Amino acid sequence: MRVLVVEDEQLLASTLLIGLRAEGFTVVAVATGVDGLARATEEDFDVVVLDIMLPGLNGYEVLRHMRSRGIWTPVMMLTAKDGEYDQTDAFDLGADDYLTKPFSFIVLVARLKALVRRATPQRPAILEAGTLSLDPSRREVHRDDVAIPLTPREYGLLEYLMRNKDSVVTKAQILQNVWDANYEGADNVVEVYVGYVRRKIDIPFGTRTIETVRGVGYRLASEDLS
Incomplete structure (x- = not known):
C-alpha cells in the first residue's frame, strides 16, 4: 500500500513515516x-493522510483541487481542531475520513x-496464486494450510x-511501490529480497512461483512453474 x-x-510526520513503514506500507x-x-496528482497512491493546517495551501484547498x-484517492484528514464545522467542511469537499489530534496510531x-x-472493491479479499494465498486484511500468507x-x-x-500476477514488473516499479520513490540505494536490494521471499514461499514446499525475466524484472505466476 x-x-x-x-x-x-x-x-508527527517522522513518527507516521517510521510507524507506517514498520507496518509494511510504502510512505x-x-x-x-x-x-x-x-x-497526489502526479503519482499513484492508495490513500492520502492530509493535515488541514499546512503552509502554502491548507488541507481544504489541497483536497478541493484534488x-x-x-x-x-481516499483522503484521511488530520487536524488539531475539534468541531463539527471542520468535519462538515472536510466531508463536503470530498474527504473520506477524519481524525482529530492527538490520535491512536x-x-x-x-x-x-x-x-x-472500501475504495477498491475490485480487489479480491484474498489474493491467490496456485496454492499460495495472501490475505491483505489479516496480513497473512499461507501455502496450502501452512x-x-x-x-x-x-x-x-x-x-x-x-x-x-502473471505480469512482468521491473526493479524500478518494485522500488517505487514497495520501497518509495525517493529510495537512492542500489537496485540489487530487490534481488536480495526476492531471494528472501523465494526461500520462504517456494523452497520449503518444492514449488517455483517467482520467475526472473532476465534484463526486465520479475513475474509471479498464477500456477506453479516447476
Missing part, C-alpha cells in the same frame, strides 16, 4: 500543501486499511507481485 503523508509537524512524506497536491481534477492504521478496502511468516518488507514485495 502506498501512502502519501502531508504533514508539516516534523515530529512518501511532504511538508507543504503545494508539494502534497503535486505528489477532487476538481478527478483525483479520487493503531486506530489510524486500521482506518487507513478500511479506506483502501502459515508463512514474512517481514513487513517481504510481505510488501509479495503483495505487490501478487497484485500484478
Whole structure:
C-alpha cells in the first residue's frame, strides 16, 4: 500500500513515516500543501493522510483541487481542531475520513486499511496464486494450510507481485511501490529480497512461483512453474 503523508509537524510526520513503514506500507512524506497536491496528482497512491493546517495551501484547498481534477484517492484528514464545522467542511469537499489530534496510531492504521478496502472493491479479499494465498486484511500468507511468516518488507514485495500476477514488473516499479520513490540505494536490494521471499514461499514446499525475466524484472505466476 502506498501512502502519501502531508504533514508539516516534523515530529508527527517522522513518527507516521517510521510507524507506517514498520507496518509494511510504502510512505512518501511532504511538508507543504503545494508539494502534497503535486505528489497526489502526479503519482499513484492508495490513500492520502492530509493535515488541514499546512503552509502554502491548507488541507481544504489541497483536497478541493484534488477532487476538481478527478483525483479520487481516499483522503484521511488530520487536524488539531475539534468541531463539527471542520468535519462538515472536510466531508463536503470530498474527504473520506477524519481524525482529530492527538490520535491512536493503531486506530489510524486500521482506518487507513478500511479506506483502501472500501475504495477498491475490485480487489479480491484474498489474493491467490496456485496454492499460495495472501490475505491483505489479516496480513497473512499461507501455502496450502501452512502459515508463512514474512517481514513487513517481504510481505510488501509479495503483495505487490501478487497484485500484478502473471505480469512482468521491473526493479524500478518494485522500488517505487514497495520501497518509495525517493529510495537512492542500489537496485540489487530487490534481488536480495526476492531471494528472501523465494526461500520462504517456494523452497520449503518444492514449488517455483517467482520467475526472473532476465534484463526486465520479475513475474509471479498464477500456477506453479516447476
